[in-house]
Amino acid sequence: MAAHDLELRRMPYPFRAVLAICSDLDETPDGPAYLEIMRFLNTTAETSMGPGVGLEVGNSLYFDMPPGQFSYRNTDEAGREMVRALIRSGHIDCLHSYGDLATTRDDARRALDELAGHDCRLGVWVDHGTAASNFGSDIMQGHGDEPGHAAYHADLAVGYGIQYVWRGRVTSVIGQDAAPRLSGIFSPRRPLRSAKTVAKELAKQTLARRGHEKYAMHATNDVLRPVQLRDGSAVYEFLRSNPHWGGVSAGDTARGIGAVLSDSFLKHLVERQGVCVLYTHLGKTGDPRVPFDPAARAGFRRLAEASRRGEVLVATTRRLLGYCRARREIDFIASAGNENRHIALNTAPSGGAIGRPLAVSDLAGLTFYTAKPEVTRITVDGRDVANLVCNPPDQTGRRSVSLPWTRLEFPGL
Numbered sequence: 001m002a003a004h005d006l007e008l009r010r011m012p013y014p015f016r017a018v019l020a021i022c023s024d025l026d027e028t029p030d031g032p033a034y035l036e037i038m039r040f041l042n043t044t045a046e047t048s049m050g051p052g053v054g055l056e057v058g059n060s061l062y063f064d065m066p067p068g069q070f071s072y073r074n075t076d077e078a079g080r081e082m083v084r085a086l087i088r089s090g091h092i093d094c095l096h097s098y099g100d101l102a103t104t105r106d107d108a109r110r111a112l113d114e115l116a117g118h119d120c121r122l123g124v125w126v127d128h129g130t131a132a133s134n135f136g137s138d139i140m141q142g143h144g145d146e147p148g149h150a151a152y153h154a155d156l157a158v159g160y161g162i163q164y165v166w167r168g169r170v171t172s173v174i175g176q177d178a179a180p181r182l183s184g185i186f187s188p189r190r191p192l193r194s195a196k197t198v199a200k201e202l203a204k205q206t207l208a209r210r211g212h213e214k215y216a217m218h219a220t221n222d223v224l225r226p227v228q229l230r231d232g233s234a235v236y237e238f239l240r241s242n243p244h245w246g247g248v249s250a251g252d253t254a255r256g257i258g259a260v261l262s263d264s265f266l267k268h269l270v271e272r273q274g275v276c277v278l279y280t281h282l283g284k285t286g287d288p289r290v291p292f293d294p295a296a297r298a299g300f301r302r303l304a305e306a307s308r309r310g311e312v313l314v315a316t317t318r319r320l321l322g323y324c325r326a327r328r329e330i331d332f333i334a335s336a337g338n339e340n341r342h343i344a345l346n347t348a349p350s351g352g353a354i355g356r357p358l359a360v361s362d363l364a365g366l367t368f369y370t371a372k373p374e375v376t377r378i379t380v381d382g383r384d385v386a387n388l389v390c391n392p393p394d395q396t397g398r399r400s401v402s403l404p405w406t407r408l409e410f411p412g413l
């Protein structure tokens with residue numbers, strides 16, 4: 001094999017950062033409010049808040065909740081049909097526990113059977129409030145992965161397809177999969193409160209370095225880590241962030257997101273070439289018919305601009321995590337002749353850190369620098385990728401090829 005010029009780029013071309021808005025649906029009043037939020041974020045159609053911003057933003061789901069909160073069981077048949085369409089299109093990607101009223105293994109089984117029966121698959125689990133089915137033992141007080149407990153369901157959830165779990169860990173650090181620096185959190189306009197947020201984050205990092213397992217993810221600042229649940233199930237845990245100057249929970253709603261999606265935040269995220277799974281609750285809104293106030297709309301429009309400028313790739317949580325997993329686990333052999341280049345990708349028969357092969361869809365967006373894009377071939381498990389994209393030079397001056405990244409198609413609802 002000749003010495004070669006082939007190298008994996010950190011982010012899908014032309015982007016320098018990736019972000020997912022990871023919204024827990026708590027307090028979303030009803031189906032119409034849920035849909036209006038999704039239409040504003042994912043389409044450019046007219047909504048109660050003006051034209052949508054045309055991003056790609058997922059949402060979460062639960063089943064058994066008290067009246068007045070949107071959930072699969074609380075909505076009507078049309079609402080359930082909407083949910084199933086949004087799962088199939090990839091726009092609902094997270095299971096946010098089974099809800100407050102689902103406390104047993106049978107409740108879990110009923111929910112998963114319902115989804116699987118409609119061929120609706122979710123790959124991401126997000127712990128919720130004080131749900132007994134939570135997986136987190138320290139922050140979230142869950143029992144979902146304790147064999148023998150009434151709420152034990154981890155084997156069912158993993159068998160159904162859950163690969164990524166969130167167990168309560170949140171950071172103020174802007175950009176994961178980058179050094180754990182605290183730049184961009186301090187706000188000169190709010191010196192006391194923001195200094196306190198920085199101090200809190202520093203304390204987490206200090207505890208992490210002293211070996212406190214609760215904050216281990218804060219030490220490395222990795223967005224993903226392979227973990228074993230208490231029943232031995234192998235999954236990835238992920239870290240969410242919310243860099244609001246007042247702390248991780250100060251701006252974690254529809255009313256607070258405008259302040260979070262600031263120019264300063266986006267600039268720091270891009271400079272650090274960071275990954276962000278943004279912790280929020282977009283259903284917590286002052287007005288169910290007009291869920292986003294002018295500040296929130298302006299924040300989403302700033303994010304849409306950063307996306308259109310080719311700076312921040314905005315994707316659902318599931319797609320972002322799949323990309324991050326592929327980037328760290330993809331096994332490839334690169335070879336170069338005088339007139340050709342070949343990158344042979346292998347989706348890991350060993351299944352990587354969790355014993356499951358990468359899905360081909362997780363490889364979307366992978367970008368390799370190459371001096372000769374037009375003569376570069378990429379194969380996946382021995383098969384040629386037919387629709388490779390040749391890219392012009394990026395800010396480093398290097399050219400590249402990408403596996404195509406296609407936007408999810410929002411269903412006609």
Ligand SMILES: [Zn+2]
Nearest residue numbers: 024026128129
């Ligand atoms: Zn919740």
